[in-house]
Amino acid sequence: MIDIETKQMMEFANNNPFARALDIEVTHMEQESGRAALEVTVTAKHLNPHGTLHGGVLSTMADIAMGVAVRTLGRVGVTVNLNMNFLAPGNLGEKIIAQGVVVHQGNTLLSTECTITREDHILAQATGLFFVIK
Amino acid sequence: MIDIETKQMMEFANNNPFARALDIEVTHMEQESGRAALEVTVTAKHLNPHGTLHGGVLSTMADIAMGVAVRTLGRVGVTVNLNMNFLAPGNLGEKIIAQGVVVHQGNTLLSTECTITREDHILAQATGLFFVIK
Amino acid sequence: MIDIETKQMMEFANNNPFARALDIEVTHMEQESGRAALEVTVTAKHLNPHGTLHGGVLSTMADIAMGVAVRTLGRVGVTVNLNMNFLAPGNLGEKIIAQGVVVHQGNTLLSTECTITREDHILAQATGLFFVIK
Amino acid sequence: MIDIETKQMMEFANNNPFARALDIEVTHMEQESGRAALEVTVTAKHLNPHGTLHGGVLSTMADIAMGVAVRTLGRVGVTVNLNMNFLAPGNLGEKIIAQGVVVHQGNTLLSTECTITREDHILAQATGLFFVIK
Numbered sequence: 001m002i003d004i005e006t007k008q009m010m011e012f013a014n015n016n017p018f019a020r021a022l023d024i025e026v027t028h029m030e031q032e033s034g035r036a037a038l039e040v041t042v043t044a045k046h047l048n049p050h051g052t053l054h055g056g057v058l059s060t061m062a063d064i065a066m067g068v069a070v071r072t073l074g075r076v077g078v079t080v081n082l083n084m085n086f087l088a089p090g091n092l093g094e095k096i097i098a099q100g101v102v103v104h105q106g107n108t109l110l111s112t113e114c115t116i117t118r119e120d121h122i123l124a125q126a127t128g129l130f131f132v133i134k
Numbered sequence: 135m136i137d138i139e140t141k142q143m144m145e146f147a148n149n150n151p152f153a154r155a156l157d158i159e160v161t162h163m164e165q166e167s168g169r170a171a172l173e174v175t176v177t178a179k180h181l182n183p184h185g186t187l188h189g190g191v192l193s194t195m196a197d198i199a200m201g202v203a204v205r206t207l208g209r210v211g212v213t214v215n216l217n218m219n220f221l222a223p224g225n226l227g228e229k230i231i232a233q234g235v236v237v238h239q240g241n242t243l244l245s246t247e248c249t250i251t252r253e254d255h256i257l258a259q260a261t262g263l264f265f266v267i268k
Numbered sequence: 269m270i271d272i273e274t275k276q277m278m279e280f281a282n283n284n285p286f287a288r289a290l291d292i293e294v295t296h297m298e299q300e301s302g303r304a305a306l307e308v309t310v311t312a313k314h315l316n317p318h319g320t321l322h323g324g325v326l327s328t329m330a331d332i333a334m335g336v337a338v339r340t341l342g343r344v345g346v347t348v349n350l351n352m353n354f355l356a357p358g359n360l361g362e363k364i365i366a367q368g369v370v371v372h373q374g375n376t377l378l379s380t381e382c383t384i385t386r387e388d389h390i391l392a393q394a395t396g397l398f399f400v401i402k
Numbered sequence: 403m404i405d406i407e408t409k410q411m412m413e414f415a416n417n418n419p420f421a422r423a424l425d426i427e428v429t430h431m432e433q434e435s436g437r438a439a440l441e442v443t444v445t446a447k448h449l450n451p452h453g454t455l456h457g458g459v460l461s462t463m464a465d466i467a468m469g470v471a472v473r474t475l476g477r478v479g480v481t482v483n484l485n486m487n488f489l490a491p492g493n494l495g496e497k498i499i500a501q502g503v504v505v506h507q508g509n510t511l512l513s514t515e516c517t518i519t520r521e522d523h524i525l526a527q528a529t530g531l532f533f534v535i536k
């Protein structure tokens with residue numbers, strides 16, 4: 001069961017116009033855990049000219065998954081660096097999951113990682129640096 | 135004046151479902167130049183929860199600008215690494231320009247850079263590595 | 269107990285002129301594990317002008333730890349991308365450990381991660397992309 | 403002719419134990435220019451097991467070239483992110499040059515780029531993020 005505070009936190013996290021435009025949904029965040037998860041199901045609008053999932057969708061998922069992970073710690077950050085390694089293509093109709101985790105908390109910078117998978121297959125690995133604004 | 139081959143190349147580059155969903159338009163590519171440019175005007179759907187341009191839009195623009203720059207050389211690549219430094223926020227209504235350039239051509243890997251600006255102000259700098267598929 | 273093949277593999281890995289110049293020693297690699305570990309004890313030559321461990325030493329450790337992890341899989345790669353997030357300073361006299369792991373094996377590219385620590389404290393996180401040469 | 407302040411600034415920049423251990427020399431920095439250059443001549447100690455210039459040397463050069471470029475602006479930063487794309491091998495006896503430039507100055511973060519060449523050939527491209535400490 002998800003408690004009320006976690007539910008409010010998830011509603012807040014899902015109140016993201018660009019995530020909504022891409023049908024990306026925050027599915028998991030737990031207070032003080034430094035962890036969050038997102039999902040998207042690949043539809044026609046998410047595709048690149050090769051007919052596979054666009055790297056921009058994966059980059060967006062990584063950015064959000066890591067930013068939401070930061071929020072579970074009661075902190076708010078803006079992304080200053082995002083590094084993406086694209087390892088395998090995603091395809092139409094697949095459910096894609098991004099899992100973000102905070103690796104290190106400094107006073108002004110937080111460091112994060114994200115793994116993006118489809119079933120047990122890794123599609124992308126990412127790292128992030130967030131500058132704390134509150 | 136844009137010649138017919140360049141026009142066909144730009145129509146091809148704009149035939150990108152995810153770029154169209156984001157209203158990103160390829161505005162410049164020239165055969166054999168290794169350079170390309172894109173534009174987007176920031177609307178409500180492009181925003182993050184802070185009310186500024188989402189980093190996922192900037193990442194998508196960088197990925198496309200660099201991939202299109204690769205295509206001007208008659209090569210087709212898939213992005214294997216994308217590194218983004220986010221330097222300043224973009225705002226509603228602004229016109230954002232991404233300029234991609236090929237830095238190095240190897241047999242199987244190409245290296246690229248991208249600068250994203252609004253007027254004369256830099257919003258993000260990016261680098262990319264592309265694996266050549268043809 | 270380390271078997272003979274592992275011992276030979278470690279001697280080969282330690283036969284690295286730049287690693288020797290920096291007193292970096294491969295301490296762990298196991299056949300087919302995709303994992304390796306290195307150590308260095310910080311001495312005066314490793315310092316930056318602030319008097320702390322130079323980021324170049326950390327970058328070198330990450331590069332080697334990930335490359336050696338690739339070798340445990342019977343493959344040899346050259347680094348094409350290295351991304352470093354520097355999280356905390358290392359100090360004179362401390363023993364620094366880098367642990368590399370292969371995240372994904374493609375036909376021509378391998379993706380890796382590395383965590384660098386001093387005792388239980390993380391100093392740097394890294395990712396790598398390796399191009400397979402055999 | 404190099405003026406006295408620039409000379410003092412270069413002596414300070416060359417007072418870097420790890421750079422000295424690697425025979426890396428700051429050859430160019432100009433007050434308020436946001437630009438700096440370094441050189442190294444590849445000797446046996448700089449080599450990797452393939453017999454070419456170790457990526458750790460290139461990473462160190464990029465880190466220093468960009469950090470020294472930051473100093474020309476009268477600011478001092480610590481590297482928080484370093485991204486390296488390795489494009490071609492360096493060889494024994496070659497003179498390698500790294501040129502760093504500040505791309506963007508924020509209040510607390512500066513963004514930089516570096517190109518490393520041997521004659522007219524590019525060996526590596528890098529980006530950096532520096533956190534300002536004064």
